[in-house]
Structures are given as C-alpha cells and as structure tokens.
Amino acid sequence: MSLPLKTGDDQSLLLSQLKEGDSNAFGSLYDLYSRMLLSNIMHMVKDQEVAKELLQDLFLKVWEKRESIDVEKSFKSFLFTIAKNRVYDYLRKVALDKKLTQELIANTIESYxxxxxxxxxxxxxxxxxxxxxxxxxxxxxxxxxxxxxxxxxxxxxxxxxxxxxxxxxxxxxxxxxxxxxxxxxxxxxxxxxxxxxxxxxx
Known part of the structure; x- marks a missing residue:
C-alpha cells in the first residue's frame, strides 16, 4: 500500500526508504509521478500502449538503480532524464527496425x-x-x-x-x-x- 506524500521532507524520507528497498515508498513515488510522466512520454511517442510500456520500463530502472539515487537532488529531474533516455532509445530502435524492415521487404518481394x-x-x-x-x-x-x-x-x-x-x-x-x-x-x-x-x- 502506497503512502500519502505531502511535503519535500516526506519525499526525502520516501527516497531514503526506496534506497533501502521499501516497496511502499516505491508505490507512493509511482503514484505521485506516473501520470505526469505518462503524459510526457505519450506526447513524444504518440502511442498510448508504447508510452505505458516505456513508463513501466522507466520505473523498473528506478527500482534497479534505487541505491544510487541522490536524495539531495531533484527526483523529478532524475525521472524525466530517465524517461527522455528511454524514449530516445525507443525512437532509435524504431528507426533502425524500420530501415531493416524496408530492406528485408524489398529483398523478399524481389523473390516473387x-x-x-x-x-x-x-x-x-x-x-x-x-x-x-x-x-x-x-x-x-x-x-x-x-x-x-x-x-x-x-x-x-x-x-x-x-x-x-x-x-x-x-x-x-x-x-x-x-x-x-x-x-x-x-x-x-x-x-x-x-x-x-x-x-x-x-
């Protein structure tokens, strides 16, 4: 069950708890930022399902990297930086896959x-x-x-x-x-x- 978040001190406490592996603190931070992040990601990728997948990937990355979180720095900026990197990785992959797909289609259609x-x-x-x-x-x-x-x-x-x-x-x-x-x-x-x-x- 996630905890209510009211002040900056509350967030610092939650981040400290998150660093220690507290899943409740993780849930509270997810509740606080997920909607904002989803909207931002959706704006960039223009696909709701992809945006949701990238959001889940983002928070998985947060959980995996929780011990390296600096509680003195902006957690919001930290999240948006990860989100931007996830989106850029996705867009690069899409561009590469599209190029590869076009080449394979061209080569395959020549066989018919x-x-x-x-x-x-x-x-x-x-x-x-x-x-x-x-x-x-x-x-x-x-x-x-x-x-x-x-x-x-x-x-x-x-x-x-x-x-x-x-x-x-x-x-x-x-x-x-x-x-x-x-x-x-x-x-x-x-x-x-x-x-x-x-x-x-x-």
Missing part, C-alpha cells in the same frame, strides 16, 4: 514475380493463420474483414455494429500482434513478405 504468388502465400501460410487465431474473437473478425476481405473501416463498422474508432483500434492492435507473432514464430523474411502484402491490400 507476381501478386498472385503473394496472395497464394498469404492464404496458405500456416504461421499467419496461427497469428490470426491468437487474436481475441472481435479483433480477429475485424482483422479478417479488413486485411483479408478488404472492407473499409466504415463497412466493418456497419457490419459489426461498432464505431469506426473501435474498428481502427482493433486493426492497430491486431496488426501489431500479428506482426510480432510472425517475427517471433516464423521465418523473418517470409513474415515480412506477408506484412508487405497486407500493407498493400486495403
């Missing part, structure tokens, strides 16, 4: 001479089917209607009786989940070919 071959590959690929089956029922339905049947967001909204924004959320999350599954469980080059094909099929 016709769109029909890519379509056949999409339909028969067992790993892709497993990735789709791993989605939640509604996400799977939305994903199939969008990526396989080629319906627009509005058409899916009308067919399923859900809002267009809900359709979009399902597609974004399910697309990410399918890509991750393919990368983790399938041949990377072939997985990228599937991703490239889906990006073309609207």
């Amino acid at each position: 001479s016709h769109t029909e071959e890519l379509l056949s590959f999409k339909e028969k690929n067992a790993c892709l089917n497993q990735a789709i089956e791993a989605l939640s029922p509604q996400s799977r339905q939305v994903y199939q209607l969008s990526k396989i049947e080629g319906l627009s967001h509005k058409e899916i909204s009308e067919r399923l009786g859900i809002s267009v924004s809900t359709v979009n959320n399902h597609i974004v999350k399910s697309s990410k989940a399918v890509r991750n599954f393919l990368y983790e469980h399938g041949d990377l080059a072939l997985a990228l070919a599937v991703v490239a094909l889906f990006d073309r099929v609207k």
Whole structure:
C-alpha cells in the first residue's frame, strides 16, 4: 500500500526508504509521478500502449538503480532524464527496425514475380493463420474483414455494429500482434513478405 506524500521532507524520507528497498515508498513515488510522466512520454511517442510500456520500463530502472539515487537532488529531474533516455532509445530502435524492415521487404518481394504468388502465400501460410487465431474473437473478425476481405473501416463498422474508432483500434492492435507473432514464430523474411502484402491490400 502506497503512502500519502505531502511535503519535500516526506519525499526525502520516501527516497531514503526506496534506497533501502521499501516497496511502499516505491508505490507512493509511482503514484505521485506516473501520470505526469505518462503524459510526457505519450506526447513524444504518440502511442498510448508504447508510452505505458516505456513508463513501466522507466520505473523498473528506478527500482534497479534505487541505491544510487541522490536524495539531495531533484527526483523529478532524475525521472524525466530517465524517461527522455528511454524514449530516445525507443525512437532509435524504431528507426533502425524500420530501415531493416524496408530492406528485408524489398529483398523478399524481389523473390516473387507476381501478386498472385503473394496472395497464394498469404492464404496458405500456416504461421499467419496461427497469428490470426491468437487474436481475441472481435479483433480477429475485424482483422479478417479488413486485411483479408478488404472492407473499409466504415463497412466493418456497419457490419459489426461498432464505431469506426473501435474498428481502427482493433486493426492497430491486431496488426501489431500479428506482426510480432510472425517475427517471433516464423521465418523473418517470409513474415515480412506477408506484412508487405497486407500493407498493400486495403
């Protein structure tokens, strides 16, 4: 259970307790700063799920480095410095992954001479089917209607009786989940070919 935080002296005490491994003090500091940090990270990465992951990573780093915290210095500045570094690391990785992905897609697509071959590959690929089956029922339905049947967001909204924004959320999350599954469980080059094909099929 986290403790109430009222004054600068309270924070200094909590930081001292945190340095000693007190999980309650850690919880109080998390409650105090997490919302502010999440908003700041979200502003930089423009993705709520990524922002939440980076926030958790940030506080994991705080816990791991708790013994090195200087209680005489601004803890807020310390947190925001870590947050900035986490975000920069993430953005660098995204840029590198994007470049690598584009190169692999280009190399892979060269191995296929016709769109029909890519379509056949999409339909028969067992790993892709497993990735789709791993989605939640509604996400799977939305994903199939969008990526396989080629319906627009509005058409899916009308067919399923859900809002267009809900359709979009399902597609974004399910697309990410399918890509991750393919990368983790399938041949990377072939997985990228599937991703490239889906990006073309609207």
